[in-house]
Amino acid sequence: MKVAIIFGSKSDKDVMKGAAxxxxxxxxxxxxxxLSAHRVPEKLMEVLHSLEEEGYECIIAGAGLAAHLPGVIASHTTLPVIGVPVKAELNGLDALYSIVQMPKSIPVATVGINNSFNAGMLAVQILSTKYESLKEALKQYRKNMKEKFIKENSEGVEL
Structure with missing residues (x-):
């Protein structure tokens, strides 16, 4: 079970930590x-090729502004790609629209702006269709999450 996390700039590092x-x-x-789809496209292609050879099963790609990185990655691999729009300009809507509006036949699953944690969770869900132990861990995680929520909110809240 291996997932790659790729983002276009070191300024995106804090946002992308959630996926990890x-x-x-x-x-x-x-x-x-x-890696940048625009500044080092050759290196990006080299890394994508090595990821496939090394048995990676999913890619999480974060990008802001024009946000081409997830789409470029999806166009060069058949691995599932999960896009994370990173807030830069226009409150991240520019990145969201860029990632979510991929052309027919080259999909990129897209999570909310700056929500790389959900990208990581979606990668886990994708992998859980193949790995039974991961599926069971995900079920337990959700069960625990529900129990914690109920416990924390069962007595009502003070406003």
């Missing part, structure tokens, strides 16, 4: 890269 946190929660191996 979610993957760590489920002991999913990951490797993170700073």
């Amino acid at each position: 946190e979610a993957l760590k929660e489920f002991n999913v191996e990951y490797k993170a890269f700073i």
Whole structure:
């Protein structure tokens, strides 16, 4: 179980940490890269090729502004790609629209603006269709989440 996390700039690192946190929660191996679809496209293609050879099964890609990185990655691999729109300009809507509006036949699953944790969780869900132990861990995680929510909110809240 291996997931790659790729983002276009070191300024995106704090946003993309959430994906790593979610993957760590489920002991999913990951490797993170700073690569730009525009500044180092050859290096990006080299890394994508090596990820496929090394058995990675999903890619989380974060980008802001024009946010081409997730789409470029999706156009060069058949691995599932999860896009994370990173808030830069226009409150991140520019990145969200860029990632979510992929052309027919080249999909990128897209999570909310700056919500890389959900990207990690979606990667876990994708992998859980193949790995029974991960599916069971995900079920337990959700059960625990529900129990905690009920416990914390069962007595009502003070306003």
